Amino acid sequence: AQKITQTQPGMFVQEKEAVTLDCTYDTSDQSYGLFWYKQPSSGEMIFLIYQGSYDEQNATEGRYSLNFQKARKSANLVISASQLGDSAMYFCAMRDWTGNQFYFGTGTSLTVIP
């Protein structure tokens, strides 16, 4: 069974500082994808970054980077130079080998302090 665990219900970060949001996953699949989504209060889930299970390099997208440690089954999101607009819920998700279903964690609420 696939499972995503996010152990940080809430995080605070000072504006312009970096923050790491933790994510661990459990799967027996060899092929899978890892995603991070941002959910502001509007409800829409916004795609941030993707890492494939066979990718050897950590993914980066602008201020977002994914710290992928396959042996530890972790896929932490690093946000550099935090901005006030980064305040939102952040969800880690895994796409299984069928490619049809995404499994989401319970999310981390990030608050950026001016």
Added chain:
Amino acid sequence: DAGVTQSPTHLIKTRGQQVTLRCSPKSGHDTVSWYQQALGQGPQFIFQYYEEEERQRGNFPDRFSGHQFPNYSSELNVNALLLGDSALYLCASSLFKTSGQTGELFFGEGSRLTVL
């Protein structure tokens, strides 16, 4: 470029009633997935539609059914509503790849259902 649009945005129903939620996928996308997000939880997969057929289903009862139309839009129907069905229902679209792997999901803002 229109993103994923969902309707209605909010609705209130009573137990035992039926509800239909609608979704138009992002332009160019052909696959629609539905997710249920209870308060304080992450989204849970209900089912996915491609080529007007249900390709995969999550752990939801038969009260949850869906449909995809030739223009790729989709409906989610829930019968015999229970209090526990109160949630944000998210529609996500993607582009089916020949590899069989679904690409990244693009989500709408959701339909918030309250069952009284």
